[in-house]
Amino acid sequence: MNVQLRDTPLVQATSKIAIADGDIHPARFKASEFDPWLDQKWRDRIAQFGTRQRQPWQSGPAYPKSQPNASRRDAVPPEGGKQGSSLAFMQQQHLDPNNVVLGILNPLGSGQGIQDVDLSIALCHATNEWQIAKWTSQDKRLKASVVVAYEDPIASAAEIRRYADNPDFVQVLLLSRTSEPLGSRKYWPIYEAAAEVGMPVGIHAFGYGGNPMTPSGYPSYYIEEMVGHSQAQQSLLNSLVVEGVFARFPTLKTVMIEGGSAWAPALAWRLDAAWKRLRAETPHLARLPSEYIRDHVWWTTQPLEEPEPRSHIADAIGWTGWDKFIFATDYPHWDYDDPATSLPLKISESQRHDYFIGNAQRVYRGVA
């Protein structure tokens, strides 16, 4: 018979440059994974009363996601469970083939911002211990974020200081939609503690602050929530600058996560123009707003805007600064950016190095 039998692997092994990933979402295989760090009273409370988000909808996200668990359909682990819940599969599908040598964990849905603040504090602490037990102690490439119950900034600051000397933690994690704009002095103890321990404050899109999703009210479609994350990020950045957070904490670093970035130059230009006219209203600012943004804010890349022609994104990145971007995939979420294809530009070696790893090594402590 005229048939050749051949054994061809479906996936070709490739050698790729080492990269950082500033936004990886680990998930629980089952809800009880937090139990070792949750007192029985909290487990009972969750079983009897649940966890209430600060939003008018009492269960589930206000805007249901377009894909199950907002995740890639190919990211379900072979052993089952949520996307992102298996370290072995994360290694096999993402960390190893993409040569991720530094992965920042940003656990979502872990209890940040829920209405019962004492329960939020307990869940956030459980999340932090779980990150060590399930992730960072098992794979040295992964680093944790201190998840804090940000509506209680005093408790949050204590949680940050608790991990001050633990090298597995490199960032403090906040969400963008809080009950008050994040520059409000209510939140200042968080920034004070973060600056003290040398961790940047990462501010990730999402959360439910009790306010409408957009400044003009509740939208009709999920796509409006998606792009509305940029508006939330713009408002909180405005607030951080003009409330004087960066003036007050000169060593504070922040990382804007998953809110886009091409809008940043326009916001800074507009703030500068307005501040020159209105300076007397905010005399506690000693410098132009754009200078505070330039010195205190980094940006994760995903979801990178996709303009036509694509070269426009290089202009936008250049206006903000090639030294300010931290590559991120958002694995395993469905709006994942692929390291090989998401930046289809000819750029210099040093720009590529900074974008994919160098900037991250300078922002997060102890990872270079």
Place this chain on the structure above:
Amino acid sequence: MSRHVVAAASEIAPGERKLVSVRGRPIAIFNLDGEFYGMLNRCPHQGGPMCEGKITGLVTAPEPGKYDYSHAGAIVRCPWHGWEFNIRTGQSYCEPERFKTRTYPVEVADGAAVVEGPYVAERIAVSVEERYLVVDL
């Protein structure tokens, strides 16, 4: 160009798909009501594996408030970003002028013909009783 036997026809039921490799190229083979279609397993957007996408239909609106549903079972959505492609033609529905995913004609051949050859089979044991899916590449 050579003829590659990629699977037995019975391996892929209507509505199902299978990932195969032809000369190192990953190709998703779809069975649409007994007709077979091949599509490169890399989305033209960022490279998502099309074979793992959801198979669905196409919702269009000739005017606001009026919805049409067509192409039931003939649209695959990329498992990463949800871009929609026509399984038969590879056409993208977001930017049809610019994006098309590579498609490959799939022929169904009788086992007897396959045994006579010449064909290249990727780990397929061929029997005269079966029918086989063949891709030219």
